Amino acid sequence: MCDETDLEAFAKTDSEKTGLTRRGFAATGAVASLAACTSMPGGGMGGALTESMVMIPTSDGTMDAFFVHPAKPAPAVILWPDIAGLREVKMQMARRLAGEGYAVLVANPYYRDVKAPQFADFAAFQAQNGFEKVGPWRAKATEPAAVNRDATALVAWLDKQAAVNTRRGIGNQGYCMGGPYTVYTAAAVPGRVKAAGSFHGGGLVSDKPTSPHLMLQAGTQYLIAIAQNDDAKQPAAKDELRKAAASVGAKAEIEVYSADHGWCVPDSPAYDQVQAERAWSRLLATYKAAL
Structure with a gap:
């Protein structure tokens, strides 16, 4: 789960040191590499x-979002950002x-309160007391019913775009x-959303009736990649997820990676x-198998 404890761990690793750390250098290089291979025009392999x-x-207002696509109609993908929101690194990942x-x-989960970008990068999130700042926004954004409403609106919008192969x-x-948004999205629009990938997702298993693991769908293919430090905090979660997937006959790849929370995002201090x-x-x- 992404919480204050995770950021304290990040700080001990990187932020208390002076200058550009080795991990910071690697992350900066990764963002630069993403930009190089997806710069306009060209767009990499596509x-x-x-x-x-x-x-x-949406039923709650108007969401600003980033949309990028190849010349020919293509299957659609919704990208839900981490706690630092829609920013350049998420656009690079989308490209x-x-x-x-x-x-x-790429959705702006905080659109009810503020347009994107809320932070230039994860370093800015940390420097600007990000958890305190996003608290009120996040309270609205993470409510399962709100995510379901947003997901339904995003799918409806995508299905009207000429760039999308419906x-x-x-x-x-x-x-x-x-x-968790990925699981809620698949449950909200089960006829259209065929794949859900959660990377170091927080709160996938809880004792709440709205726990994501209780929302798995037989018609969706899941990829649930768990951080090793998240697994250490909640070691039973992976087994509960596997049981839940098996109980509904859902295809699910559930794995603990040898990396810490945030490892997939190039501007994260934990990037690996x-x-x-x-x-x-x-x-x-x-995506190749499911879409």
Whole structure:
């Protein structure tokens, strides 16, 4: 789970040191590499990409989001950000995925209160007392019913776009607090959302009746990548997730990675390029099989 304890651990590793740390250098290089392989025009392996900020009507207001897609109609993917919100690194991740042949929509989960970007990067989140700042926004954004309403609106918007191949299923992926969103999204629109990838997602298993593990769907293919320090805090969660998937006959790849919470996001202090690339390859394989 992404909480204050995680950030304290990050701080002991990196932020209390002076200058650019080795991990910070690696993360900076990773962001630069993402930018290089997805710069406009070109768009990596998928050819030229088209991108824009878009406004999407929801039952709670209007969400600003980032949309990037290849020239030909492609299966759609919703990307749910981590706690630091929609920012440049999430756009770069979306461009990379679009280069693989997907129409990618990055949501602003905090749109009820403020437009994106709320923070330039994760370092800014830390420097600006991010947890305190996003607290009121997050309280509205993480409510399962609110996520369901947003997910339904995003799917409806995507299905009206010429860039989306509506004959193919929709995927969705989330990081940190966005992990549970992927499960709720699949449950909210089960006929359209065919894949859900949670990376170091928080709160996937709880004793609440709205716990994500109770929302798994037989028609969705799941990729649940768990951080090793999250597993240490809640070692039974992976087994509960496997039981829940088996009980409904859902396809689910559930694995604990040898990396800490936040390892998939290049501007995170916990970024681990080797394990992030492995998770990325599993995401592509999941989408290839399900969409």
